[in-house]
Amino acid sequence: MADRRRIQGPEVSVAPIILKSPNKIQLLDENLCRRNGRNLEDIRSIYLKTGLISQANGSAFIELSKTKIVCGVYGPRQTKIPAFSGKGNLNCEIKFAPFSCPKRRPPYRDSQEKELSQLIYEALTPSIRLDLLPKSTIDIYITILENDGTASCLAAAITCASVAVADAGIEMLDLVPACSASYINGQIFMDSDLIEEKRESGSLVLSYMPSLKEITHILQSGEVELNLTSQAIEQCTDSCSKIYSIMIDSLLLPIQNMK
């Protein structure tokens, strides 16, 4: 008899091959404008809101046109493992919704999700005062509802998680905005979407603490000249400063509304 407790669908899913697309996608028009009217160095407009999940100690939602991410922060709570630790534990878990990508993602945790969780952990730990929270654990759960470019998703998830941690009232050194960029034909496309990302020769994700001027995470792939990398880092830190002000606004807004 078939096992009814498990999902009965086929083990692998394959997206249909689209045989003909009407015309070739132009990434840039003659005025160096991108498909959605942005300039090369423009990032997509951001909607950021805190405190949507009633049960969580802190939560945030971020939207960059198609990219949508929710984050809930639980804790600090007592660590369940009996071993003593002088510093607090940070536990990050990122999850793609099965319908978030062009191809269906099976609901179990895959290796990419594990890796992204690790990257977010590495990006956030420098900012959180874990030394003030011995024997405690903070849980950060992130769900990606819609993915429009994995690099920009990672950046948005870091931004969103950082706001959620602040919303939970956990002591931090600074907020951590993050920004992504794609290298396409030797040009830097800031905050690229899925279609641009598929044509990139490399990408950069950078998270940055603007008040401390410290980089908490950097991840670059692709074959790039050192000069171009430095330029992209420069542009990403600039964009991070812009995102930073949006993050502050989103944290202040609910307090102002209380008055």
Place this chain on the structure above:
Amino acid sequence: MSSSLISPSELDYIIRGVDDNLRADGRGRLDYREVILETGLIFQANGSARCRLSKGTDVLVGVKVEIGSIEIDGTDEEVAAVKAKRGRVVCNVECSPIASQQFAGRGADDINNELTQLVDRVLNGPQGGLNLEKLCIIPGEECWVVYIDALVLDYGGNILDLIFMTIRAALYNTRVPKTVIEEDKEVEISDDVEEWERIEGWELVPISITLNKIGTRHIVDATVLEELATKAKLSVMVNKNGKICGIQKIGGGSIEHGLLNEMMQTGRSIGQNLILNLDKMLQKEDEINAERAKNDKIGFFAAA
């Protein structure tokens, strides 16, 4: 995880040593340990290599090539058209429990996954160096899949750099069989070893240089204790032409903006020098292997 502890006095000793440009083993900040390299140890594999850092890390890599089907994910026609003409690289890194107590049981899961994803990302993109189009047998249908499996046998710090070095050496050692496509699209594999070819572009496979920020300075090729004293790690992947093929910060801690630029530059110049030295060693290794084949003298510890 008994090995992950460091006492305050040890920490202080390391930080001051790094500040004075003199480390516990007598090296300066930017000195690498001696690398011992050996190729062609595993006869079941299409290519293999083993690298050791003196008194430290030991990595063994086996490369196997197998025929597989080309995976096409649809939706984007332009992207699918490029993918249909390419072979694939599949990477796996495993830290064996014999190397360290901390890799026992499920303790190695996280680090295995982190290293596997990192290596896979670097080698599968355009920066990987290998000419994937040469690995295609029938466009849209069949290709060679290059399985790269790295095994960490001993742990003395700086695993990632050594994994990349060993992979590069193993790819140099790899031979892909010749194929003949018959009329009914059956693929015939040549069994004449003389006809087997090296994968094109192995020389452009990048290596990684990991820089450890200790105190306000940075060092390369850290030992286990130095890694425990490290505030933040930055791995810079460099190829023979001096292009940056990847940058990743690993572990907690943050890096100042100015220091980041400095670290990238150091990583790049050290990486280029190291590649030159490794290439010399690989050439020598060819001669040694030819000699060994004559004498029937083979063994795992021949180079050590």
